[in-house]
Amino acid sequence: MVHIRFEGRSYDMQEAQINRNASMNDSAIKQRLAEHFDINLNRFETYIVDRRPSGDLIIRPEAVYG
Template sequence: MVHIRFEGRSLDVTENQIGVTPNMNDTAIKERVARHLDVGGDRLNFYVIDRRPSGDLIVRPEAVYG
């Protein structure tokens, strides 16, 4: 499962829906997510990929503390 948090929205998609495989690097995953969201890849520049122990991925904005 890939959980995406983008501009106040949250959505869950399967890896197959967006063509993501577990061994892909973060840049490739962001490209697939951007294509799925129909936005430019640069819109995800400040996003991070959290890889959960379950194998799920979370694509979310980078957290800023302080």
């Protein structure tokens, strides 16, 4: 499962929807997401790829506190 929080909206998709495989690094995942959403890659520049112990991914904006 891939959960994306992008521009105030949440999206859940299966890994196959973005052709993700386990060996992909963060940059490759962001590239696939940019292609999926048909946007420029730089829109994901500050996003975090959080790899959960279950194997799921959460892609979200960087959290800023304080």
